[in-house]
Amino acid sequence: MTRTPLDGTGKDGRDLGARLRDGPPFVIEPATAEFRDQPVRENAVAEHRLARRLARELRPYWLRILGLLVLSMLATPLALLTPVPLKIVIDSVLGAHPPPPALDRILPAVSDATLVIAAALFFVAVALLTQLLDLATTVLRTFVGERVLLDLRTRLFRHVQRLSVSYHDLRGTTDSTYRIQYDATATQQIAVDTIPSFITAVFTLGAMLYVTAKIDWQLAVVALGISPVLLLASWRYRRQLRKQSRQVKKLESGAMSVVQEALSAVRVVQAFGREEHEEQRFVRRFHEGMWARIRYTLATSRYSLVMGLTTAVGTAGVLYIGTRSVQTGRITLGDLVLVMTYVSQLYAPLKTMSRKAGSLQGYLASAERAFALLHKEPDVKERPEARPLPRAGGEIVFHDVSFAYDGQRPVLRDVSLRVGAGTRVGVAGATGAGKTTLVSLLNRFYDPTEGRILLDGVDLREYRLADLRNQFAIVLQEPLLFATSVAENIAYARPDAGREEIVAAARAAGVHDFIAGLPDGYDTRVGERGTRLSGGERQRISLARAFLKDAPVLILDEPTSSVDVHTEAAIMDTMYRLMEGRTTFMIAHRLSTLDGCDERIEVASGRVTRMSEGVRPDA
Numbered sequence: 001m002t003r004t005p006l007d008g009t010g011k012d013g014r015d016l017g018a019r020l021r022d023g024p025p026f027v028i029e030p031a032t033a034e035f036r037d038q039p040v041r042e043n044a045v046a047e048h049r050l051a052r053r054l055a056r057e058l059r060p061y062w063l064r065i066l067g068l069l070v071l072s073m074l075a076t077p078l079a080l081l082t083p084v085p086l087k088i089v090i091d092s093v094l095g096a097h098p099p100p101p102a103l104d105r106i107l108p109a110v111s112d113a114t115l116v117i118a119a120a121l122f123f124v125a126v127a128l129l130t131q132l133l134d135l136a137t138t139v140l141r142t143f144v145g146e147r148v149l150l151d152l153r154t155r156l157f158r159h160v161q162r163l164s165v166s167y168h169d170l171r172g173t174t175d176s177t178y179r180i181q182y183d184a185t186a187t188q189q190i191a192v193d194t195i196p197s198f199i200t201a202v203f204t205l206g207a208m209l210y211v212t213a214k215i216d217w218q219l220a221v222v223a224l225g226i227s228p229v230l231l232l233a234s235w236r237y238r239r240q241l242r243k244q245s246r247q248v249k250k251l252e253s254g255a256m257s258v259v260q261e262a263l264s265a266v267r268v269v270q271a272f273g274r275e276e277h278e279e280q281r282f283v284r285r286f287h288e289g290m291w292a293r294i295r296y297t298l299a300t301s302r303y304s305l306v307m308g309l310t311t312a313v314g315t316a317g318v319l320y321i322g323t324r325s326v327q328t329g330r331i332t333l334g335d336l337v338l339v340m341t342y343v344s345q346l347y348a349p350l351k352t353m354s355r356k357a358g359s360l361q362g363y364l365a366s367a368e369r370a371f372a373l374l375h376k377e378p379d380v381k382e383r384p385e386a387r388p389l390p391r392a393g394g395e396i397v398f399h400d401v402s403f404a405y406d407g408q409r410p411v412l413r414d415v416s417l418r419v420g421a422g423t424r425v426g427v428a429g430a431t432g433a434g435k436t437t438l439v440s441l442l443n444r445f446y447d448p449t450e451g452r453i454l455l456d457g458v459d460l461r462e463y464r465l466a467d468l469r470n471q472f473a474i475v476l477q478e479p480l481l482f483a484t485s486v487a488e489n490i491a492y493a494r495p496d497a498g499r500e501e502i503v504a505a506a507r508a509a510g511v512h513d514f515i516a517g518l519p520d521g522y523d524t525r526v527g528e529r530g531t532r533l534s535g536g537e538r539q540r541i542s543l544a545r546a547f548l549k550d551a552p553v554l555i556l557d558e559p560t561s562s563v564d565v566h567t568e569a570a571i572m573d574t575m576y577r578l579m580e581g582r583t584t585f586m587i588a589h590r591l592s593t594l595d596g597c598d599e600r601i602e603v604a605s606g607r608v609t610r611m612s613e614g615v616r617p618d619a
């Protein structure tokens, strides 16, 4: 059976899970030179490259990120003001100290009761401003973050769609899905969460230290004394956290592949009663992921523990020295309360910085994976000065073409053919002989390892890729439909086609009456992959697609092998009409299917072992 490379599954018949299990799964793609080595060798240069890459990624949003930063930084003065009412009440209402000069200027010689009310109102005003600022920051952060995420996801999706079929053959779909769906969010987090929090934390830290030092420099020195320990701990845990986070991502995307595969093949699973087996595979994969996550969480908890203990020691030191200072009269009780509030707030930014440094490692691991995908170059490339090709005549020549999927074991060897424009060629051969591979080279799903293929006398690699692919209409053994309406499925070949053209194509494919009889006619939805239609019905719809495309070259890969004899006869009829005036390659196992072809070739073990006169290269 031929598997189409279009559906993202391997042509070697191995299922997605098998390839994910057996292949070199989920290794971060060593993409461009910029990202090579990075996942393996953790070094300062690689870190620097990743940071530069991130900066480049975020450059278009710098103004918005700056806005976010400004909003976040406005929180600092508010944080500084929060404990001030408490200090005033303690010192000037409960104690006997005069109010601070600034307050005295605004409210000269007021009673204690008025001072308490003023302090309370001040407290509410600061809280209100803090909340408003919080709201504005959240709104802006959400907008900027979603924009960054959407843009990156769009680019990843665009890129992944253009990667060569061989990439998808090897990788399967889940790893790419994971990178687009989950890894891409890391950049958003770094842009709107980590960077602004980090910078704001540094800013707040500086401001609070300054105010504390103004009150009592000794206290500021004690409070700051713990920061080397904090920095050291962030440095020490950084690598471990990144490594573990990377491991978690690999295992999670691997586990997801089990779900995706089992659900997409649910009929096979149920038919063979393998639900239990699939469940066990699922549990095994998730079990591995679970332990990796537990290890990661334990590492972050250990890290938080170190942070928490260090800050507690710092706070205790400030409390001790601060109390002594109150006792000796160096500072007031209100000053001590103010400083203690600052110290707890001072450690909040320090903790934020170190916590962010921890989660940053997880984000960086994800960002690496997303960028690696983005930097993966397609094997099949378009030349910079590629030729346009409005409509080909249809002459195709193979010149000593050899091809190996893995670059080593050839699947096609020294194939030479000359197919005149409008010639219908029947391709026969045993299973695994290389027939599908032969036609897959025509529209450049893969490029030959050796030799060249010419269309109208020009190497396929000279043409613009989209133009080249536009010259082919393909009908596969297992027609692939999308989960939309019948009309949209037919129009997939030419999205600009009007309803009359779609109906005309359906008529030509002999499927109009069937469609007209459906509950919603052409607007009937066909279900995922067209499962609500029979194999023959799907095949006819894909033929209508080919009629609508009206391409000069037609590839028919065993299009009737899954339908009954009557349906086959009807479909063949339609197909021969479709072939008229088009260069056609028709693959079939049943030789009788090829009777209407003008020429015939036979493939065995990757070689063309027989060919009729009309396709001889020297004819």
Ligand SMILES: Nc1ncnc2c1ncn2[C@@H]1O[C@H](COP(=O)(O)OP(=O)(O)OP(=O)(O)O)[C@@H](O)[C@H]1O
Residues within 6 Å of the ligand: 001, 002, 003, 010, 011, 012, 013, 169, 405, 406, 411, 429, 430, 431, 432, 433, 434, 435, 436, 437, 438
């Ligand atoms: N994506 C792939 N990666 C690696 N090997 C592949 C891939 N697709 C096909 N092959 C191998 O290439 C050889 C030729 O496969 P191909 O599908 O071209 O044969 P075929 O003649 O079309 O077979 P069938 O009649 O069964 O469809 C087979 O040995 C197959 O295992």
